[in-house]
Amino acid sequence: MSHRFALGRRRLLSTGLLLPLLGNLPPAVQAHDARVGSLRLAHPYARPTPGGLRTGAVYLKAIHNNGEQDDELLGGSTPRAESVEIHAMRLNQDRMQMRQVERLVVPAQGSVRLRDGEAGHHLMLIGLKQPLRAGERFPLTLRFARAGSVQVEVWVEAAEGAAPADPHAGHAGH
Structure with a gap:
């Protein structure tokens, strides 16, 4: 048989x-990666944004650096937003605080995660030209100090258990 x-x-x-x-x-089975130099960028994704919201965020399951030297994420660009910034979130006295950072170090033989719902880093889309809708995909170019630039495809995915228009499902707090 x-x-x-x-x-x-x-x-x-x-x-x-x-x-x-x-x-x-399911998305975990369909995960997509991109490569540039010694870096592997695992599954770039965003959450849907409610109409009228002019900001959004992009996350990556991980940026892996298989090289012998540190690299740095310097920023990015996309036709979907006026600008892309690197932001850091941290818990300070039971409150999440966010600030823009100029660069994000990706250590040699290491990795960093840009994840939603966690303290850490993410890419902030400033001046969205239209809302991000579940099921869409859009290009994002990321710039690294050593590896150079790479274009990735960002998948807009609803958070599990959250309604697509739920402001708590993504990054509506900005």
């Missing part, structure tokens, strides 16, 4: 009939 299944699967793959089914996989 497993031989029959293998033949059936091979036929589906060879005829391209299985490809449309791949679009229905």
Whole structure:
């Protein structure tokens, strides 16, 4: 029976009939990466923004540096916003505080995460030209001191368990 299944699967793959089914996989299975120099950028994503909100945020599961020297994220750009800034969030006396930083060090043989819902870093989209909607994808160019520039595709994904227009689902607090 497993031989029959293998033949059936091979036929589906060879005829391209299985490809449309791949679009229905959950985001973790569809994760996408980009590479530049010794860096690997894992799964750039954003959360949907409510209409009228002029800011949004981009996160990455991780930026991995397999090189022997530190690199630095210097900033980015996208046609979807007027500017892109690197922001740091930290907990200070039970309150989250955010500030812009000029650069983010990606250590040699290490990694950094840009995650929503956590203290740490994210990329702030300033002056959104239109709201970010779940299911959309848009280009973002990131600039690194050593590796140079790389264009990534950002996937707009709703937070699990949150309504797309819920201001707490993404980064509406800015």
